[in-house]
Amino acid sequence: MKNSLKFLTAFVGIGIGSTVCAADVKIIANESVGATSISADELKGVFLATKTSLSDGSHVVPVLEKGGPAHEAFLKDYLGKTDSALETYYRSLVFTGKASMPKTLGADAEVVAYVAKTKGAIGYVGADAATEGVKTLEMK
């Protein structure tokens, strides 16, 4: 019985740990972005192409990850869309001329490297990712 409880506790613990880890993303931006924080509404607007600047006036360009836990968590927590729904949404903008397809990169390190060198770039990475050369925006 004790062993069963230990197993159950460990199992639930792993589950909670995974959830916390998956939901924990950092929002990063190029050093040219003046803002030090961003609201959830602003973030959603930027990644749905309805917003191209932040409250301080900085022009921003979104960068996405192709997949993975940080990507899934970001979509769920901030955009409220599945990956396929987001893809459809972007295509609807592209085929009416309203926006370009955003840059999509493979992993945290690629996103960090791209954001570091691209003026106005804003992206997301896993909480544990190294973020040298970029600024981390706090969520308001």
Added chain:
Amino acid sequence: MKVRTMILAAALSLAPGLLNAQFDFTLFDKSFQIHSFASQGFAYSNDNNFLTMNTSKGSFAMTDGGVNISTQLTDKFRVGAQVYDRNVGQLGDWHPQLDWAYGDYRFKDWFGIRAGKVKTALGLYNDTQDAEALNTWALLPQSIYPLDLRSSTIAHTGGDVYGEIPLHKLGSVSYTAYYGARSFDKYGGTDYLAADQGIPIFHDSGKTRGIDMRWNTPVTGLMLGGSFADLSEDRNGEWTTCLQCTFSIPGAYYRQDAVPDYITSAYGDYLHGKWHFAGEFRREQQTFNITSAAFSGVFVYNGSNQSVFGSAAYRVSKLLELGAYNSRFYFDQPNNPANTASSHIFDQVATVRIDLKKWWSVKIEGHFMDGYGDVYSAHGFYTRSNLAGLKPKTNMLVVRTGWSF
């Protein structure tokens, strides 16, 4: 010429496909993107021929595609253009069109201007209806988005003002207001309908103005919207002899002015997990003044139609999506008896969508239609394709595959 056009269209549509990605390049320090979409369909119906295709014998004449190029010239200014071509039965007939081409300057997120040829924001899908990859369905609800009549509202040459206004805890409202010259297509349903009635169109022009507003509600995934369009039309032509005509004055010139033609629409879209619900109601009120040297005075035509659809789709897996919709079109016109097959088209639809790749899908769809609408309503059923007359019910299978990059 036709073969050359087909090859060109195919090449434009498939070139990015061969690259298996969108095509990006840099020129004069500016990044350009090229995107494309294409689809091929097959339709087989029991009796009536639909959308000018010979569907009762099975038809593959259902091909379309588009390709666009765009670039962001400055932080606030972008330009782009798209060419679209189609051959659906006799619709389009492989005549490429400039689908949109405009400059877009966004002063603020809540205020921007687009000028050029712009896709018209009207209802849920008017501006995106050509890219079949964006929808679950092989055919969008034909009550509101008839393939044969797409050109009458698809785009305008003029301008938009647009923006998104945050409402904080109440979500946000996005708006688009527009004014411009309408686009007409002589290879579309309006011209074919007129020709079938013995009143071929020589010239057609008109203006459109309207507004579309969408409330992105605080409920995640729920959007509600409404549109209004005021359309004018100045059409002229000449009566010809015609087997199906109820009235004809061969050789007489006629002129037809829309005074006015109003479209109002209310719609909603709700994305919740693996479920996707959508619905729209639309009403069109048309009044035409018809004058001719063959008779004195003005003949006034009054007609209206109401359309509605409701849809539900469920994403079973990355590969598979299932969906169904009910689409209803009601046509009111004084000479048309109510509650008959000629006063409505009801279409019940079930669809299986298979996403073989992120950029490639196959859709299998069953249509169960009741009614065929009126001789004045077009909406899929044409005299030219149904010379033996129309039966009240139509069952149809549509298989469509599409690519988009």
